[in-house]
Amino acid sequence: MHSGAGKKRRRRYGGLPNTEGYPRRVSPGGIFRGEVGNREWHILRLRALRRWQQVTPGMGDLIKAARNGEWGPLLRAAALTPGKHWAENSRCSGQDPELFTPLSDGPREDPDEVRHFQGITLNRPLNFCASCPLAVAARCLVESLRLDDEYGIRAGLLASERSALRGAWKRRIDAEAVSAVLRGVPTVLNEAEREEVISRFASDPILNATRVAWGLGIPRKYLWQLVREHNQSSQSTPSAAA
Ligand code: SF4
Incomplete structure (x- = not known):
């Protein structure tokens, strides 16, 4: 049963309980719950978790380099999965495509908001991406950029997280x-x-x-x-x- 004070707290923070009175807990990024409001805490925690986020080992470095304008490493990794049938070796092969197209995610959305609202429903598709072979995940990302895929999760990145990368891809001449x-x-x-x-x-x-x-x-x-x-x-x- 909820106490009166609890109800007041829930009203004040849009239906979610305040962090006051909760045991002091720390997120993976070292953010202490209790220092900020509940919603902000979740967003900060998601940002911290993203640094830990499970992507195919090595893929994080390729994405980071591409964001800095160095496309060579990503393209070389993608070239290790040649041919038209590269997707046959993907972890999502045979899975429901809707799993990789979360509602509310899109090129103009805020990725933190999307992750906040989607919560654990993103775990399943992101875990598939995290276990995809590096060369396949790299090819998946390159193909999505080449085809200018606006929606859907690719290589562990939400559509909202790929927006800037898509723009940079269109402008680059390597x-x-x-x-x-x-x-x-x-x-x-x-x-x-x-x-x-x-x-x-x-x-x-x-x-x-x-x-x-x-x-x-x-x-x-x-x-x-x-x-x-x-x-x-x-x-x-x-x-x-x-
Ligand atoms: S990285 Fe691409 S090919 Fe691999 S599981 Fe994710 S969406 Fe599928």
């Missing part, structure tokens, strides 16, 4: 990746990098068409079509401006 494709090494590219490859190939007659087509993963015929389109658009741009 010189190493462009150069690899021009040498005929199959590499996952974003749209800006793909255009850079076509532009470099169109202006450099020394580059080998078979190699570039192989690096892009497209037939030679289609490569030449892209070059023609590129040349037409670059010829039409000055006249449009004039």
